[in-house]
Amino acid sequence: MIAEIGLAALWLAAALAVLQMVSGVMALRVPEGEAAPLAIYTRPAAILQAFLAVLSFALLLYAFAITDLSIKLVASNSHSMKPLIYKVTGTWGNHEGSMLLWVGVLAASGGLLAAFEKRLPERTMGATLAVQGFVALGFYAFLLLSSNPFERLPVPADEGTGLNPLLQDIGLAFHPPTLYAGYVGLSVAFSLAMGALLTREVNPSFARVMRPWVLGAWVLLTLGITAGSFWAYYELGWGGWWFWDPVENASLMPWLAATALMHSVSVLAARDALRTWTIMLGVLAFSMSMLGTFLVRSGVLTSVHAFAVDPERGSFILALLGLYIGGAFTIFALRAGAVAEGKRFAAASREGALVFNNLMLSAILAIVLLGTLYPLLTEAFDVRVSVGPPYFNPASAIFAIPMLLVMAVGPLLRWRADRPARIQFEILLIAAVVIGAIALVSFFGSYPLLPLLGLGLAPALAVAAVLPLRGRNLRRVPVATWGMVLAHFGVAVSLFGMACEGAFTEERLAAVAPGGTEQVGDFAVTLEGVAPVAGPNWTAIEARLAVRQDGGKPVILTPQARSFWSPPQATSESALLTKWNGQLYAVIGNRAEDGRWQLRLWWKPFVTCIWYGGILIALGGVLAIAGRLRVDIKRRRAAVRGAGRRADLEALQPLPVPAE
Amino acid sequence: MKNRFLLWVPLALFAFFAGLAAYMLTQEKDQFVASTMIGQPLPDFALDPAFAGLPGAAKADFLGGQPRLLNVWASWCLPCIAEAPQLEALKAQGVEIIGIAIRDRPEDVANFLGRYGNPYSRIGSDRISEVQLAIGSSGVPETFVIDAKGVIRYQHIGDIRADDVPVLLAELEKAK
Structure with a gap:
């Protein structure tokens, strides 16, 4: 039944x-x-x-x-x-x-x-x-x-x-619903954008209705991507946190579009500018989440994630995609010309900085989209290529670095028009931190360019994130502004984690006999023994690793290689030792014929900052929603009270005397 | 943004993508990576012996006489164990098989051959998959038919099963 x-x-x-x-x-x-x-x-x-x-x-x-x-x-x-x-x-x-x-x-x-x-x-x-x-x-x-x-x-x-x-796995169990809720939140933003476009009501009050949906979707996508990245890090056992895999990109692209949309809808709500652009991003953000669904489920791209692959379903989703996105862009092309132009602004203004960052985000989105679809394009001509980090990292960094620099300065600018000279102290401070940090790091060793730039930018962004609070009465700063400060600070934290991981990671791959010891970073890792263990629906071999830091007390880590029996499949469960300044990551591999075991050990300084930063960014979004909702509820209450008072006043008016 | 032409750009880009995706959905998906070197001469190479028991392998070893098989394998590869009896069968038919061991160690190679038999006349050690990539092989095991002029004539991807043996023999005959 x-x-x-x-x-x-x-x-x-x-x-x-x-x-x-x-x-x-x-x-x-x-x-x-x-x-x-x-x-x-x-x-x-x-x-x-x-x-x-x-x-x-x-x-x-x-x-x-x-x-x-x-x-x-x-x-x-x-x-x-x-x-x-x-x-x-x-x-x-x-x-x-x-x-x-x-x-x-x-x-x-x-x-x-x-x-x-x-x-x-x-x-x-x-x-x-x-x-x-x-x-x-x-x-x-x-x-x-x-x-x-x-x-x-x-x-x-x-x-x-x-x-x-x-x-x-508990992390993955809640990762897809979070992402789905985020994608679907973007569908509401899409519907609102189309509704406003069809009725030519693209104005600040429409933007205020759209904003909480975009913010909510964006928070969920941020959390979903953060959780997904952490899951891939500890469950897949390759020690990386981002692989530029088509499925990962499928979740990143809507996030990039939603980030741009969130900022542009704020400009529309506050300043009545960027009308057409906001509508465009509204359509684009939802397109990206539909595109992700298509790429993941149709199997047109080969991916490590490849699940539920079925060309027939792929055709169905493609048809839906054509109907919604093709339709939306057609209406956009026909109607957007009729949307009245919004307010104008100078290049050096907060709107100007936001437009610049919107363009940079869109450029990164284009880079990721191109890299993801490029294999599809070349395969049409029977050429197989695989696009990976060597393309994505530098290509996206070209746009991410100017974006982060403008992100540092933008919130300090005034709306409509400003003189850069007014904030020269702040600009000089940020520049000094960037240069100082890079000089300091270069003094201690030589590192690849991108991690080095990241290490320079991260502290500068952290300082810049709190600069908008300078000289203000902290009790009177709106909650939404705290949200922005927290989210921008989270970007700095996350960037710091990524740069440290890129610059300072130490890797050790060794065949170790029971009783043998390997050194990675400050840690001496001893393989004490390997024993079989059984779970509810799997059996595993489990290594007992004693980890000593600088000869201190040992900590026991137990990485496993699990075999599930229904369906038969093997997975590796990494073991993590988290310290305040990084993580030790251990994976057990196969047994060699001579009785030694393959061990992979990594020492990853500050790698956890990547995900803490993600959580901070999402929390910033939550604060922004809370702040907007509070203001909105206050307004509604005031409106109700005002209406009540007017009704009372009318009731007090003496009845007009009927004319004779 | 007020330029009418610009407003059509998103639709045009989307239409291009949709067309491409629709075309690709109708295409058969081929899971194997075929070598683009088929019909081409072997690249120049000279590999050290993979273990003390047999000489190494070089391009010169393929020249003259009868066509030969080039078997790309490794002691750490499980399907290679499965195909060992078929390689023995090919050797029994008088086929010369030259092996290239990928990312392997001498003691492991000797162990493997001791346990599963040795059908090879020579085995070169390709520690960094250099020759493997140069001949367009993307995995282990793979087997190539090389004619007496050193030209790659045929590629077999994956382990050799019993019914692949006649196919390989026919390809060797064709390469004469």
Whole structure:
């Protein structure tokens, strides 16, 4: 029954998406001021659809939790012996389930928008919800026609075939939902941008409605990428934290577009400038998240992640992509010329700095996009290439370094127009820190150019991040400004981690006999023994490593090489020793014929800063949302109070004496 | 931004991408990397012996006489164990097999040959995959048919199974 109810809820939700779309379009066709016949249905349709889609997903969760093996998806992706937490998270560890999660979050955010957002003109809201319904409809069709998650088996299976063991990890269990929620948040920004474009309402009040969605999506994407990078670092056992793999790029590109959009929507909200550009970025950000879905699932690109690869699904997503993104860019090309130009500003102004950074972010996005798609292009001519760090690192750095420098100075500039001479002290201070740090590092050793530049920029950015607070009463600084300070400081922390990892990492690859000792950094690592261990659905060999720093007390590390038996697959579980100034990273490999074991050891100074920085950036975003919401709630309360007072005053007026 | 022409640029770029992606989706995906060196002469190389028991391998060893097999392998490679009996079968048919051991150590090579048999007349040691890459091989094991003029005629990717043996014999015949 569960599966049938879930499927019925999905069909009903799809029908409501049609109603939402049609009624929204009808509202758009009626001239302004007149009542549209179906307009009253738009909001309730969105809310009910949200309820049904979430219900459908909840039922699938339940089916996974009780391991209902009569459902094909459960039988082929789960196993009765799996720990409960991974049974539940297995719901979205496969193609169908993750698409249902996608649609559930999409419908839920549409419902939230319909229920609580009252600031926009009703026509714009109708158009926005119509676009939202149109987007949702495509994904309902995708699920119902080609990837039905509730399909029954003719005969229930005796036992499930398990879940990819790489996904049986708590970090990864929550990494995809975070990213999905971020992608879907961008879909709301997309719908709002299209709604505003269709009704020619691209103005600051529209930007204020859009801003929390963009910020929220951006925070989730930041967290998702940070978690994904950390997962790859400790689970895949290669010791790297970013590989420029197509799937990683697929999550980075929407983040870059969302970062640009977040800044440009702030300019639009505060200064009524950058109207067309904001709309363009709104479409672009969502395009990038759709493109990511396409690249990951269609298998047109070969990737270490390659999962759920299916050309037929690829064609479906490509068709959706063509419909939404092609349609959006067509409307953009036709309509954007009619959007009135926003306010003008001087080059040396805060808007000017933000525009510069927007351009740099877009350039980095173009670099990443080109590098990701280039193999696709050359393969069309039967040439195989693989694009990796030697291209991405320098090419993106060319634009990232000027961007970071302007990021340091931009928040110090005034809106509209400013004289650089006014902030010459700050500029000189930042320049002095950059040059000082580079000189200091070069004095102690010679390092590659990019890490060296990073080591120079990071402290300067940290100083520059707090400079906007100089000379201000800290108690009166708005919460949103604290958010910006924190996020920019997080960029400095993260950059510091990346630069240290690049410059100071020490690697040791050795075959060690039990009892033998290897030295890496300040650490002496002794292989005390290797023993088999067993988990719920895996067996492993586990090395016992005693780590001594400068002859101090030993710390025991236990890296494992695990073998899962359903399905059979081997993974390596790295062991990490975290110190305040870095991490020791240990992986055990194969046993050689002479009884020695392969050990890979890395000492990575300050590598954890990369992810702490990511968390700080996301926290900055959270503060910005909180600050904006607080101001918004205050405004609403004041408006209600004002309206109440006016009503009271009117009630006190003496009744007019009727004329005789 | 007010330039009308500029507003169409995103759509044009997107259309290009969509067309390319649609074309690529319809293409068969080939998982093997075929060598572009087929039909070309072997590059010049001279490798040291991989272990004390056999001489090393150089381009000159392929010239004159009958066509030969060039087998790219390694003692650390599991499929190489699987193909060892087939190489023995080829040797029994009178085929000369010259090996190139990739990133290997003399004691490991000797161990491997002691355990799984030695079908080779010579084995060169390619410690940094230099020759392997030069002949367009992307993995181990791979086997190449080289004719008496030193030209690469045929490439077999992966381990040699029992039904690949007649194919290789036919290719050797063709290369005469």
